[in-house]
Amino acid sequence: MKYRRLGKSGLSVSEIALGNWITHGAQVDDTTAQACVHAALDAGITTFDTADVYSETRAEAILGESLKGIRRESIELCTKVFHPTGTGKNDRGLSRKHIMEACHASLRRLQTDYIDVYYAHRFDPTTSLEETFLAFSDLVRQGKILYVGVSEWTAEQIKLGAALAKEYRVPFVASQPQYSMLWRVIEAEVIPACEREGIGQIVWSPLAQGILSGKYIPNKPIPEGSRAASTAGSPFFDKLVGQWLQKEVLQVIERIKPIAQEAGLTLPQLAVAWVLQNQHVSSAIIGASNPEQIKENVKAAGVKLDTQVMQQINHLLAGVAEFDPKKTG
Numbered sequence: 001m002k003y004r005r006l007g008k009s010g011l012s013v014s015e016i017a018l019g020n021w022i023t024h025g026a027q028v029d030d031t032t033a034q035a036c037v038h039a040a041l042d043a044g045i046t047t048f049d050t051a052d053v054y055s056e057t058r059a060e061a062i063l064g065e066s067l068k069g070i071r072r073e074s075i076e077l078c079t080k081v082f083h084p085t086g087t088g089k090n091d092r093g094l095s096r097k098h099i100m101e102a103c104h105a106s107l108r109r110l111q112t113d114y115i116d117v118y119y120a121h122r123f124d125p126t127t128s129l130e131e132t133f134l135a136f137s138d139l140v141r142q143g144k145i146l147y148v149g150v151s152e153w154t155a156e157q158i159k160l161g162a163a164l165a166k167e168y169r170v171p172f173v174a175s176q177p178q179y180s181m182l183w184r185v186i187e188a189e190v191i192p193a194c195e196r197e198g199i200g201q202i203v204w205s206p207l208a209q210g211i212l213s214g215k216y217i218p219n220k221p222i223p224e225g226s227r228a229a230s231t232a233g234s235p236f237f238d239k240l241v242g243q244w245l246q247k248e249v250l251q252v253i254e255r256i257k258p259i260a261q262e263a264g265l266t267l268p269q270l271a272v273a274w275v276l277q278n279q280h281v282s283s284a285i286i287g288a289s290n291p292e293q294i295k296e297n298v299k300a301a302g303v304k305l306d307t308q309v310m311q312q313i314n315h316l317l318a319g320v321a322e323f324d325p326k327k328t329g
Contacts, residue, residue, distance in 0.1 A: 001044025002302040006282045007200030009173040015301045017047035019285040024062040025055030037066035039291035043298040051080035064110035079106050082121035094124035099135040118145040123157045137168040149174030155193035162197040178329030179203035188325040200282035206275040211244040214267035218250040249320045272300035
């Protein structure tokens with residue numbers, strides 16, 4: 001495993017992080033989830049990503065249980081706040097009340113005294129940024145969170161947040177956007193905005209919701225047991241998976257497979273390595289439904305793709321990848 005600084009902060013993170021969205025508390029049983037966490041630790045992964053909303057708070061609890069006995073200082077534990085975690089009118093958003101209560105609940109579920117990076121999971125247009133960043137500031141002063149990040153914020157929102165972070169002396173260091181060969185909307189505006197503010201990218205879905213796993217073949221049925229099969233017909237499927245299950249996209253992916261083979265990589269390894277070629281990416285979050293997936297995909301850490309390989313990939317994807325900065329993940 002290799003490690004990188006998170007933006008211009010002093011915090012180092014593993015090039016590959018383990019996330020547990022969709023998997024822990026949902027697609028895999030608790031025993032398998034714990035095995036995945038231990039496989040990640042064995043592979044040198046130190047950065048773990050979750051959120052209070054994942055699997056209705058169960059994902060945090062499972063991660064906390066899986067990390068029991070691990071020296072706390074040896075890992076970076078990241079979670080998020082924004083989405084509803086209850087039925088009450090204040091059980092959502094980025095109000096001071098919800099941030100404070102959600103943070104304390106996450107600490108209990110994760111069985112820890114502090115969170116390394118605490119993300120605003122989405123932008124909250126109903127709450128002033130001043131209220132949100134003052135709450136983050138107080139949690140930092142209390143030692144309950146060390147750094148602050150945001151997920152899927154626009155460049156303008158990041159700029160406004162960074163200004164308040166400076167005023168309130170909040171270490172705003174991370175952006176967590178979707179990023180892959182197929183989804184490149186952050187390149188035009190978000191990455192330049194973050195670079196100006198010293199904010200690093202910890203990106204999610206480098207395999208484009210599994211589309212870049214290579215298991216989806218043009219003109220063939222969706223494989224049983226795949227993520228697309230388990231989410232077909234849901235809003236998640238329509239927004240994040242269904243858009244890529246198009247013949248022209250899958251045909252391009254078939255043409256990328258030989259490039260991976262020539263580089264001595266599997267297609268998933270190539271997809272993760274491609275993301276890590278971007279100097280602004282500090283870490284790429286992978287998910288896993290079994291330990292073997294982790295053991296294979298961590299081999300992308302430290303891989304250097306030559307210029308010709310990058311040019312070939314970019315040329316093939318030019319007509320199907322999404323670049324529009326107005327799109328959100």
